[in-house]
Amino acid sequence: MAQQTIQWWRYPRLALGILGSDKSFRKNPLIGHPHLNELGLHRERVRIAARMADYRRRILGSQVRPEERSAFDRDGFVIRQNALPQDVFLRIRDFLKSEPLPAREMRQGQAVTRMIPIGPTALKRLPDLARFSHNQSIAGLLRYVGGAGGDPIHFIQTVIAEPALAKADPQTALHADTFHSTSKAWLFLDDVEADNGPFVFVPGSHKLTEKRIEWEYRQSLIASTDNRAHHADGSFRITPEELTTLGDFEPKKVTVPANTLVVADTYAFHSRAVSFKHTMRVELHAYHRTNPFSPLPFSPLSLVPGLHDRRLDLYLGHSDRKAKRAGRKPTWQDVGECTAYSEPHI
Structure with a gap:
């Protein structure tokens, strides 16, 4: 496929994307430019981002328990059992089983992911949710693992696997x-067992080794024309065979009891396990992603009053307007109110 022509007026925005979190080799032709990547553009972005994350972690580490710092540094993820007081945990789970809240859904092949924002609506209906979304110990762990300051985004997530459908x-x-x-x-709001689509993680693969950086370099030369859409968009896929060439790595299914918190660096290799039966996994979820090149161990957005609980709602509203202008359905489709445990609507 020929390298696409870039209109001159797009260059400033595309160039700024290189200095931020833009990752798509298709959507940003500078990031996907084969000659720039031959010269090492992607490789150096990866290296510099890793150094900045390490720098910020040295500052953020005081917010994290020593044993959890050690677990992350070794494995790339942390497991904390009995994450919430048992009475709080049971009230949250009982509420989410019975009370409908405004929800969004996205289908990817056999799987439907439901998102219920933990924003003003949900917090008003169940203030106990703030014990997760406003918990500074959990937020501090997310900051340390992600190597970035600022506030994570929180929501209730349901993952439903329907293996009867053919598309993967x-x-x-x-x-x-x-x-x-x-x-x-x-x-996790329920026990996670090996046969109900658990999180799969490759311990130790969060570390930027020389073998990993060379693999990243090789992918950058071909990513813009890769047939795998996610790969071309900068979420690199890796086969089990390729993984063995990078080190002594073995994927691990993370099976844990209810009320367990798992926090992971998703630069490490990970996936969802394949489900061979209809399964439903419900969890309180958070993610944290910022500009990887910022030297600041905090985000200026954290200083804006009233923004903490509204960012996801604002983002979804913006996405809806953008999709409407483009004449397409939004990625996260509004399905009205439903419980976290209801069957999918799309």
Whole structure:
């Protein structure tokens, strides 16, 4: 495929994307430019972002328990059992089983992911949700794991697998979310067992080794024309065979009891396990991603009053308007009010 022509007026925006979190080799032709990547553009973005994350972690580490810092530094993820007081946890789970809230859904092959924002509406209906979304110990762990300051975004997430459908779920392929450290958290509302689509993680693959950086370099030369849409968009996929060439790595299914918090750096390779039966997994979820090149161990947005609980609603509203202008459905479709445990609507 020929390198696409770039209109002159787009260059400033595309160039700024290189200095930020832009990751798509298709949508940003400078990031996907084969000659620039031959010269090492992507490789140096990865290296610099990793150094900046390490720098910010040295500042943010005081917010994290020593044993959790050690677990992350070794494995790239942290497991905290009994994350919420048991009475609070049970009230949250009972509420989410019975009370409908405004929800969005996205289908990817066999899987439907439901998102219920933990914003003003949900917090008013159940103030106990703030014990997760305003918990500074959990937020501090997300900051440290992601190597970035600022406030994570929180929502209730339901993942429903429907293996009777033929089309595969792209999230079951081992992948890294982007070219730099980011963090995600899952506080599971039910026991997670090996056969109900658990989180799969490759311990130790968050570390930027020379073999990893050379693999990143090779992917950058061909990513813009890769047939795998997520790969071309900068969420690099890796086969089990390729993984063995990068080190002594073995994917691990993260099976845990209810009320367990898992926080992971999703620059490490991870996936959803394939489900061979209809399954439903419900969790309190958070993610944290900022400009990987910022030296600041905090985000100026954290200083804006009233923004903490509204950012996801604002983002979804903006996405709806953008999709409407383009004449297409939004990625996250509004399905009205439903419980976290209801069957999918799309």
